[in-house]
Amino acid sequence: MTYTPKSDFLTVMRDRGFIADCTDYQGFDEALLAGVVPGYIGFDATAKSLHVGSLIQIMMLRWLQKTGHQPITLMGGGTTKVGDPSFRADERPLLTPAQIDDNIAGIRQVFAAYIDYDSDAPNRALMLNNDEWLDKLNYLEFLRDIGRHFSVNRMLSFESVKSRLDREQSLSFLEFNYMILQAYDFLELNRRYGCLVQFGGSDQWGNIVNGIDLTRRVLDHEIYGLTTPLLTTSDGKKMGKTADGAVWLNADMKSPYEFWQFWRNTTDADVGRFLKLYTELPVDECDRLGALGGSEVNAAKIILANAVTTLLHGADAATAAEATAREVFEKGGVGDDLPTLELTAAEVGDGISVVQLIVRSGLAKTGKEAKRLIVDNGARLDDAPLTDAGLMIDAGTLAGTVKLSAGKKRHALVKLAD
Known part of the structure; x- marks a missing residue:
């Protein structure tokens, strides 16, 4: 990022390592300085919980609100019926409406720990479901009014689709529609709520750009996109995946102790970076802790585990997890907080x-x-x-x-x- 931001939000994003790319740094920065900016991230309901891989997006929404702007959490009740084909080798299994609703109920639990949906402030967060507008679409009207703005040639050039076709793996017409529906979400959120920016992982770049182009064509509104890096650990593993499977955020799928232990086991090289992304400790302190070596880095890992667990599960859960770890590892005991x-x-x-x-x-x-x-x-x-x-x-x-x-x-x- 060569642009020097003036807004609090973009400065935090730059300093803490959240930014992979942005469609217009200066334009977005000026919008942030001009007033409250609503921004959204969509979460498809493919499981009953999100996992640690989604935590960078959740923290981004938290920082958006902390710097005076409005986070919009969009539950993909409609898009989950189709399934995002981005960088997948095969088609997602289709879920029933009942399964999707059940998954949304599970996912909702996490956000209240990070984002304020209840205050009377102008930047009170919104939680929406895209099924509200997608389920009511008339197919012929949608094709005529929205479909005509999309170039199939351009859609085929997006890396998420191109990589699938290059491997000669099937891409169904159902999946191909996903990027049109996601673009339409951005249009609707801009029309209904004045949403100015969509956030997402860097694998969502093509989908985000589609939404910006569509909104410009239909409403002639200027909107923005900002992506985060796709995180891997220093040893090359995908963030949130372990030998035991996904590190879920819901306590009934991954206990607070197991969650704490995941962060305590962070490799030395990742400590400073993860402190910046997943905690609210000052950047200078994150850098200091990340530079520790030898046995001292273990103290930094405990600080990381406590801070991340406190945000999600509360301070009592973090304290109990650390006490259990000390009982188990230092004293050879049982520990009250084990699964x-x-x-x-x-x-x-x-x-x-x-x-x-x-x-x-x-x-x-x-x-x-x-x-x-x-x-x-x-x-x-x-x-x-x-x-x-x-x-x-x-x-x-x-x-x-x-x-x-x-x-x-x-x-x-x-x-x-x-």
Whole structure:
């Protein structure tokens, strides 16, 4: 970014590393200086929770509001019925309207932790659902009034589509319509709410530009797009994905302790960058902590884990997670905040295999993976090496709490339900 911004929002975005590209830095900056700017990000409801990969977008909306502007959270109740083909190898499975509504209900829980939807301030956030206007579209009118503004040649040139076609992978007509619907969202948000900017990951650049072009053609309004970098960790892994799967933001899908532990396990090279993106610590302090080396960097990782967990789950959850980690790792104890699998006496019966417990507690995805963990000496039962993959655990043992471990950093408790 060579342009030097004057607005608080763009300055924060630049200094903290949020910006990949912008359609017009100066124009957007001047709009931010002129008054309250509404800006939106769309979230399709493909699961019951968003994961850590979406957190950079959520933090961007939070900073937008903190610098005096209006965040719009757009739930993709309509676009989820189609599915975004961007950079995917295959078509997304189609969800029923009931599944989509259920997923939206789950996703909504996260945003209240970051964004204020309830105040009377001019920049009070809005949460909308694009099904409100997409579901009512008349197909022939839509083709005539909106479809005529899109060049198929240009749409085929977008990298998200081109990469799919270059691999000779099918792109259905249903998916091809997605970018038109997303462009129409921007038009509608501008028309209804004066929305001036769409944010998104850099993979959404083509879709964002489409919306800007459409709004200029139909309404003759000047609007903007700003993208964030697609984040990977320093070792090349996609942000939010681990060996155990996605790091979900909803507490019922990833416990606050597991969430805290994800950030505590950040690689040394990522600490400073993640502090800038995912916390509100001053930039100078983020740089200082990120420059620490040796054992000192572990203190910075705890600060990172506490700050990120506090924003999402609250200070009490962060404190409890840190206490559990100290109990487990420094004192060899059990820890009150570990993920817990509760089984009924009927489920245990005359005994349940330790392999099944490892899978059901989330320490392995399959029985095969659990057995391999045991064979490779990576599993422990109450901190003792687990060597027998055929071991059966009876109800008497589970009357007290049993601790299972996979490697040095992943633990779970198993007990009988009260």
